Amino acid sequence: MEAEDLQEDLTCSICLDYFEDPVSIECGHNFCRGCLHRSWAPGGGAFPCPECRQPSAPAALRPNWALARLTEKTRRRRQGPVPPGLCGRHWEALRLFCEDDQRPVCLVCRESQEHQTHTMAPIDEAFASYREKLLKTQCSLTAKMKKAMHLQDMEVKNATEWKEKMKNQRMRFGAEFAKLHHFLAEEEQLFLQRLSKEEEETKKKQNENTLKLHQTITSLKQLILEVGRKSQSPTLELLQNPKDVLTRSENQDVNYSPEVLTVKTVCKIPMMKEMLKRFQVAVNLAEDTAHPKLVFSQEGRYVKNGASASSWPLFSSAWDYVSGWRTPPKTTQSVERFQHLPCVLGKNVFTSGKHYWEVESRDSLEIAVGNSSHREGW
CATH class of the missing domain: 1.20.5 (Single alpha-helices involved in coiled-coils or other helix-helix interfaces)
Structure with missing residues (x-):
């Protein structure tokens, strides 16, 4: 209890911490010089004591050297290891948690100016x-x-x-x-x-x-x-x-004229096109799948946009030949025929191996080559 009483005597009642440059006023109370100056009202006249409210003049401030020396000795003695659960500044139990500083504090710290505006919570909560x-x-x-x-x-x-x-x-x-x-x-x-x-x-x-x-x-x-x-x-x-x-x-005549000898066998290394031709196949068109506006050559290898036919036969041997192109007569429409895009399938079916064919486009005709696995709605 004596240690606690001594700490209370060496604590400024304004900042609740050890005295820093302690001074005495006319009523005999002691305060930190800085804390006292901060508590004065503007104007420089007499001010009331923060504890007893007795007026005191600024000129009456006297340094308290004895209290300063005692405070310094106590502070030095307290600079050893702080016991667990105690405040390092006030040696009080850490009962609160400061949300602003994110650390535990004691009850004395809460009353100090440093933490007056801070949010506190009980340490267990x-x-x-x-x-x-x-x-x-x-x-x-x-x-x-x-x-x-x-x-x-x-x-x-x-x-x-x-x-x-x-x-x-x-x-x-x-x-x-x-x-x-x-x-x-x-x-x-x-x-x-x-x-x-x-x-x-x-x-x-x-x-x-x-x-x-x-x-x-x-x-x-x-x-x-x-x-x-x-x-x-x-x-x-x-x-x-x-x-x-x-x-x-x-x-007796010399019927001979010298011939300039040349090498007829030319060294022509096959490039990609020549190599592809090893796999070249002829693709014939399946005319029964063609869009109604398409017409075909006689051999069935060429197709172009021609006169529209309202219906085409699925199979028919009756053809009209016009300038090498043929159009079918009006018969029953095929369910396999393209209706929306001017397309036609090929007769050839490939399931394995390597195959190559060429498609020639004339008159800026746009063409697309692919398989027929997704032809719904064409």
């Missing part, structure tokens, strides 16, 4: 309220963590599946390009075989021409010698059928 909020927050954070861990598992799963897809794609690329390499190797061998065949044929023809020229030169040499001997023969021998050798000399 604040404990129960904040404990409930923390437990709810813990549950919410746990749910968020579970969601984040689930998302992490999904990311790991997606990454694993993606790696497997990448592996399969690399294998697919390898297989497809292996086929392409095999195809190009076969094409190379084919071109080399054609080139070898051309080389053999050209060499054979060259040999034939060389032999022919050799025979011609040999024949000419023989005629030259024979004509020379004939011209040097005696009169009677020279006139013995001279026309024969002259005729044979005139008929």
Whole structure:
């Protein structure tokens, strides 16, 4: 009790804290110099004592050095470890919770100017309220963590599946390009075989021409010698059928013109279009599915917008030919026919394999190519 009484004697009744620069007034009460100045009314005249209300003049303020020294000694002694549950400034039990400062305070702190405008709550009520909020927050954070861990598992799963897809794609690329390499190797061998065949044929023809020229030169040499001997023969021998050798000399002609040799086998590496043509198919049109305004070529491979027909037959062999195009007679309408868009299906059906076909558009005609699995309402 003596310690509590001593603390009360060393506490300013205005700020409820230890004296800071204590001063005495005419009535004998002591206050912090700063607290007293803040409590004065404007004007600078006499002011009432905050405790007994006795008037006192500002000039009557006297520093209380003894009280200041005692307060400082007590403050130093109190700077040791604060027991649990006590206020570090007033050594009072922490019975309140300050919502503004978010910390427990004692009853003396509540009366101080620092906390006069702050919201206070009993410490047990604040404990129960904040404990409930923390437990709810813990549950919410746990749910968020579970969601984040689930998302992490999904990311790991997606990454694993993606790696497997990448592996399969690399294998697919390898297989497809292996086929392409095999195809190009076969094409190379084919071109080399054609080139070898051309080389053999050209060499054979060259040999034939060389032999022919050799025979011609040999024949000419023989005629030259024979004509020379004939011209040097005696009169009677020279006139013995001279026309024969002259005729044979005139008929001996060099019927040969040199041919510039060229390589006919061209090195043409097949590009994408040539490769696609290996899978090219001819698509025939199913005329019984066509929109009523479409007309077809005789072979059924070409279609264009033409004269409208109110109804078309499902199957019919009666056709009118107009400039190579045919239109059907007016008969029962097909339930398979397109009614809203100028479309027509193909007769070909593909369920597997690789297939390629070309579609040519003229006169800025807009076309769309696709399957017939979703044709309702067309």
